[in-house]
Amino acid sequence: MTDTWDAWISRLERDHSLLEPNRLRQRIEVLDRLESHPTWGAGRGGGADPRLSTELHDRMGLLCADLEAANQRVYASIREAIQQGNGAQSLLEWAAAVGPVDDVRHRVDSEGYDGLDALLSGVLQIEEPSPEAQLAAEMVFYQPTPARHIFELIVRTGLSEHDVLFDLGSGLGHVPLLAAICTRARCVGIEWEAAYVDCARRCAKALNLANVTFARQDARAADLSSGTVFYLYTPFTGAMLGDVLAMLRREAAAREIRIGTLGPCTANFAREPWLEYAGMPNSSGLAVFRSVDLRV
Ligand SMILES: C[S@@+](CC[C@H](N)C(=O)[O-])C[C@H]1O[C@@H](n2cnc3c(N)ncnc32)[C@H](O)[C@@H]1O
Structure with a gap:
């Protein structure tokens, strides 16, 4: 086993083109495989791995550092484009290079993460804090919602400058932040945990994003009257979900709304008579609904 890793590491060390910017996808794959080494991850965190020679361990460390540094240069260039207001084109081009979102081979299951998540986390640079609430x-x-679902949500809801997107239970804000980078919609995150809201706000500020805001709030107390698109990655269950469904139904009585859902809460939305699927549900796990006209 050590020999196999040794041969693989040697091959990578000789492949200098791996550090070229456009080989981001390959670098993410290599880093992912390195992390999957039975004890490499633990070795990086401290204790030495008895099954790895010190020499191989050190070479893996150097390779990892070089690959991560090359990725950071790409992420810095995307962040700069976002700060200058040209983020959508830059991010979408890199997203297409890392993992085409319509490539079903990369859809292992609805909750698995892939290279797009590495890209998003590199661009947003949010350190997850310990929750306090x-x-x-x-x-x-x-x-977090896997990044490919966020791209899919943006496309399937046709999110545009005419929309206000609410993520109810927005966590670290990945959904509103990515939507604000890729579209001109106004994006709002509502989140119970104050530490997450602080992180999301700092990220929006660092990226100069003027079209995204975050509120530290119970979703049941939020004013949803400006929303046209709502997103829920099963943030709550039971009576709490029932209360928010009733709030959304009241909004739908005033105007058509679209709702994206992921996870078990989709079944609750699918049962609501005032909602219909927008487009055929597909196997990705993300569902998109639109309200029927309740004024007739
Ligand atoms: C599964 S996570 C989804 C995070 C985010 N929407 C995403 O997709 O990346 C659910 C989030 O909802 C938040 N949450 C749970 N109940 C809430 C409530 N009543 N009001 C606001 N946020 C809530 C949790 O703190 C958590 O961050």
């Missing part, structure tokens, strides 16, 4: 029984803990 107590979650009530029906509140679901933080887990």
Whole structure:
């Protein structure tokens, strides 16, 4: 096994083109495989791996550092484009290079993460803080939406400058931040955990994003009256979800709204008579609904 890793590392060390910017996808794959080494991840964190020679361990460390530095240069260039207001083109081009979002081979399951998540995390540069707030029984803990679903949400809802997107239970803000970079929609994150809201706001400020805001709030207390598109990655369950469904239904009585859902809460939305699927549901896991006209 050590020999196999040794041969692979040697091959990578000789391949200098791997550090060229446009080989981002390959670098992400290599870093991913290095992280999957049975004890390499633990070795990086401290304890030496007895099954790895010190020499191979050190070479893996150097290779990893070189690849990460090359990726950081790409992420810095995308961040600069975003700060100058040209982020959509830059980010979408890199996203296409890293993992075409319509490439079904990369859709392992609806919750698996892939190279697009490495790209998004490199661009947003958000360090996840320890949560401070107590979650009530029906509140679901933080887990980010895989980036490919966010791209899909943007495309399938046709998000545009005429829209106001609300992410109810926005966590670290990946969905509103990415939507604000890629579109001219106004994007709003509503999140219970103050530490997450602070991080999301700092990220928006660092990227000069004027079209995204975050509120530290219980979604049940939010004013949803400006929203045209709502997104929920199962942020809560039970009566809490029922309350928010009732709020959304009231909004739908005033105007057509679209709703994107991911995870188990999709079943609750699918049962609502005032909602219909917008386009055929597909196997990706993301569902998009639109409200029927409740004024007739
Ligand atoms: C599964 S995560 C989804 C995060 C984010 N929407 C995303 O897709 O990346 C659910 C989030 O909802 C938040 N949450 C749970 N109950 C909430 C409530 N009543 N009001 C606002 N946020 C809530 C949690 O703190 C958590 O960050």
